Structures are given as C-alpha cells and as structure tokens.
Amino acid sequence: MDRRQFTKLALFASFLAPLGNTIKAAESDEQRKNLAKAASLKGHKAMMDAPGVKMVGNEKIAMLLYPGFYAPDLINPQFLFNAMMGAEVCLISPTDDLTPVECGGFSIVPTHRRSECPDKLDVLFVPGGATGTLEAMKNKPFIDFIKTKAADSKYITSVCTGSLLLGKAGLLKGKKATSHWTTLQLLQEFGAIPVKQRVVWDGNLITGGGVTAGIDFGLEVVAALRGKTYAQTIQLEAEYDPAPPYDSGSPEKADPFVRDNLKGIFAPLVENFRLAI
Amino acid sequence: MDRRQFTKLALFASFLAPLGNTIKAAESDEQRKNLAKAASLKGHKAMMDAPGVKMVGNEKIAMLLYPGFYAPDLINPQFLFNAMMGAEVCLISPTDDLTPVECGGFSIVPTHRRSECPDKLDVLFVPGGATGTLEAMKNKPFIDFIKTKAADSKYITSVCTGSLLLGKAGLLKGKKATSHWTTLQLLQEFGAIPVKQRVVWDGNLITGGGVTAGIDFGLEVVAALRGKTYAQTIQLEAEYDPAPPYDSGSPEKADPFVRDNLKGIFAPLVENFRLAI
Numbered sequence: 001m002d003r004r005q006f007t008k009l010a011l012f013a014s015f016l017a018p019l020g021n022t023i024k025a026a027e028s029d030e031q032r033k034n035l036a037k038a039a040s041l042k043g044h045k046a047m048m049d050a051p052g053v054k055m056v057g058n059e060k061i062a063m064l065l066y067p068g069f070y071a072p073d074l075i076n077p078q079f080l081f082n083a084m085m086g087a088e089v090c091l092i093s094p095t096d097d098l099t100p101v102e103c104g105g106f107s108i109v110p111t112h113r114r115s116e117c118p119d120k121l122d123v124l125f126v127p128g129g130a131t132g133t134l135e136a137m138k139n140k141p142f143i144d145f146i147k148t149k150a151a152d153s154k155y156i157t158s159v160c161t162g163s164l165l166l167g168k169a170g171l172l173k174g175k176k177a178t179s180h181w182t183t184l185q186l187l188q189e190f191g192a193i194p195v196k197q198r199v200v201w202d203g204n205l206i207t208g209g210g211v212t213a214g215i216d217f218g219l220e221v222v223a224a225l226r227g228k229t230y231a232q233t234i235q236l237e238a239e240y241d242p243a244p245p246y247d248s249g250s251p252e253k254a255d256p257f258v259r260d261n262l263k264g265i266f267a268p269l270v271e272n273f274r275l276a277i
Numbered sequence: 278m279d280r281r282q283f284t285k286l287a288l289f290a291s292f293l294a295p296l297g298n299t300i301k302a303a304e305s306d307e308q309r310k311n312l313a314k315a316a317s318l319k320g321h322k323a324m325m326d327a328p329g330v331k332m333v334g335n336e337k338i339a340m341l342l343y344p345g346f347y348a349p350d351l352i353n354p355q356f357l358f359n360a361m362m363g364a365e366v367c368l369i370s371p372t373d374d375l376t377p378v379e380c381g382g383f384s385i386v387p388t389h390r391r392s393e394c395p396d397k398l399d400v401l402f403v404p405g406g407a408t409g410t411l412e413a414m415k416n417k418p419f420i421d422f423i424k425t426k427a428a429d430s431k432y433i434t435s436v437c438t439g440s441l442l443l444g445k446a447g448l449l450k451g452k453k454a455t456s457h458w459t460t461l462q463l464l465q466e467f468g469a470i471p472v473k474q475r476v477v478w479d480g481n482l483i484t485g486g487g488v489t490a491g492i493d494f495g496l497e498v499v500a501a502l503r504g505k506t507y508a509q510t511i512q513l514e515a516e517y518d519p520a521p522p523y524d525s526g527s528p529e530k531a532d533p534f535v536r537d538n539l540k541g542i543f544a545p546l547v548e549n550f551r552l553a554i
Contacts, residue, residue, distance in 0.1 A: 050534070076352075082382045104355075110383075210514075232525035240488070240489040244493060261321075262514060263316070268316075
C-alpha cells in the first residue's frame, strides 16, 4: 500500500464509527498505530472546535498545603484542575522551603515555596482537615497569607473544613458558604450564611462540602473556567459515575446510629474549632 | 455545681437528642468541653459494641507507588483504609529508597522502601494511571514484585488501569475483573473476564473502575474488613453523598460527542497498552 492509499484509508477510517472497531479490524500494528493517532488528532480537534469549550488556558491555581490537611480534599480537585490544558496548578508550601507536608499517614512535596506563590491567581484553594485544620486556624501568619492571596484572586475556594480557614481570614462575611457537615453551623460565627449543599457559589466565593465533595466542586470550577463540555470530558476521564455501596454519605441519609456516633466522636474537635474562631 | 451534679448532667445530657443542641445549651466552655468529651466516648463505645463492627484491627495494607500513577486512584482508598483503627497503611516505593514519586504534577513521599514492604499482606493495592502505567507494564522487576507480594496477600486489588499491571503479573487468568472504561476490553488479553461494573469481586481479587471508582472500591473493602457499620461511618466522615454536576461519568451515559472525542484522544495510549501486554 503506498502513502496516498494509506492516507485515504486513514481519513476514511477516521470517519467510521465506532472508531474502536475500525482500529481493531486493521491488519498491522503500524496501521493500528496510525489509526489511533488519527483518532487522537480528530478527538482533540473536535474538542477545540466545540462551542463553549476553552481548550487551552493559562489559569494560575494555588492550592495551599498545611500540616495535617486531608489529602483527598486537595488531590481530587488537583487532578481535575491539572486536566485543564495550559493551567498552572501549584501546591504551595506553608513555609519557605519544599519540605514535604504531612496529610494523614504520608507526605506530599510542595511544588512552590510560599514566597513563590503566584500573584493574581485565578483560583485560590484551601483544603480542609481535622486537627491539622484546627492548628492552621490558630496560625496567624498562615491566615494572613490566605487573606493576602485572596485579595487578588479571581475565585476564592475551599473544600470541607477549609472554609473555616477562609472564615478566619474574614472572607465569608455575609456570604453563603458550606463546610464539612459537622462544622457547617460554625460558619455563622464568621458572619456567613451556612448552606447545606455540596457546592455553594456566592460571587467569587466557591465552597465545597466534606472531603469527597471536592470532586463535584472541582468539576463545577472546571465548567466555569473551560465550559461544560470540557468538564463533562474530564468527568468521563475520571469515570465519575458514583456507585456508593451504602446510602450513608450525609447526616440526613445515614442511619441515626451511625450519624449520632460520628457526631459524638467528632464533638471535641468541633468544640475546639468553635473555640478557635 | 458539684461533681455529682455535673456527672448527672453529663449522663442526662448524653442521652438527649439531638446531642448537638445539648452541647450548645451548656453554659460554660468547661461544661461544653466535658459534654463533648462524654459524647465522644459514648460514640466510640457505641461503635465498638455494635454488632458486626470490628473496631480495631491490624491489617497490613501495601499500596504500590510508581512514577506517573494517578494520585486519586490511590489517595481516596488510602484515606478510607487509614480510617480503620489499627490498620497499617504503607505507601511502597518502587525503589529501595524514599525518593518522592511523581503522580501528575506533584510528588508523594513513600512511607516504606520496597525492601520494607510487609509480608503476608491483608491487602495489596495497585493504582492506575496513563503513560506511567504503560511504563510500569514494561518494568519487569516491578511486575515481578507485584507477583511476589500477591502470592501471600489475602486480597489482591487495583483501581483503574492498575488491573493491567495485575494482568501483566498473571493474576487475572480466568477471573472477573474491571479497569478504566477505556482499557476494559484489553483484560481479555490477560485471560480475564471483563466486567463493566464499578467494583468487581472474584475470589480474593477486587478490582475497581477508573479513578474515582476508588472511593466505592475502598468502602467495599472496608466493609469486608471491618463490617458494614464501620464502612457507613467512614462514608459519612468522607461525606460521600455524590452530586455530579453532569451525568457524564461513564461511556454509556456521556454525550456521544464527549465519549467519542475522549476515546479518540486516548486511542494511542490504549493501543500502546495493548502492545505492552
């Protein structure tokens, strides 16, 4: 087969649906590779040309690490944000070095020292946690850093108890916001209006509920920055088609036995959060 | 108020529902702290005494890191496993040092050198990824390590394309298993029976679908190790009450435009996975 015949075949094949079967039917590894490459180019181009999709951007996203944060709060949004072509997703150290930051049984290496945190952020993100977040609430330089970065951030965001840190930085006054379900009512003490919803938007403030809410939060932010189609594409890459084995993910749905026990178990921590306000 | 009166109040208060309101109604910070502590003890005790709950265990769980793995694949299950009191959750380096391992824009520090990986594991876990997983498939010492550890593991598990690594290690022959939706059909090449389900169990093999399926996977494993009530409690702590902004999490549900583009975009990688089998 000569080059022109091959090119015709590749173009013809690239319009066949389902494309996957076409690739399987190809005779040689070389043909399969070229068909796959054609499919990839076609897929990228279709995305780029789709209405409402911003394929490439240059958002500056700063995700703040602090000792004892809850890793999933941050890692899930990070994965979704990192899938936005061209975005710069920075994990900011709480200090001026790149010492790994502990987050529940292991450590993550920051990508940027605190002093290297970009200015004029598109997204400032603060994860939650338990006792780590409590200590962070009492860490005045850290709270001041949040306040400073928020002042020139397009969006100010958090997941889980991270909103307590935003509140401590004075960023929730008069705003609707959410938090982990155990600390939701504490938001009132910051002058916020607590809303029991997985993701809450108020002006440029976007807050997510506890831990796994970071996935829903992350997809909503991607949609705002890059359009619905891009967010749907990342949702499919992340295969986010949840199938919880139990219906125990919120205090309203959980068995009262489970809910009351967990509420009790967390009561001292919640009380300490309240005292730290 | 003397000690006996206080104790009576604490006991009385601990039976009031909703307990949260009781704590709010207490008059002083000292009273609130003690009520919170009583609530915590009560909650722990109720969990410990609940039928079917194994409150404390000593499971040895090894989660294998390799360059370029998808962080959420591992971090979500790690969070859920780490919530099992007494479990030892180890992040195993792919080498014999503790050099941070890259995982999509940042790095994670292993907790154990490869030579320090415990024997007689309760759970061996392999995360997925994209080109990182492709390279891992071609890494014979790594595949041999998986085979060795699996030989005396109670459960052999993976999330996402991690099942391709289990397949390469010969661990899927004749077994039902799943993978990321883009690589599911490749499992046949390992002698496995591909099943399009979020979490698939076959004997001691437990495999999860793509990326975020790690949460559903993790909860099912916790239920197997510690009982349903424990899993429901961790689900509530993780506030896993999903609310995806779009219904685009599986190839069946996604818009065909989104699905076909993403399938095309991933076609070269999938073809390379196939060639590496």
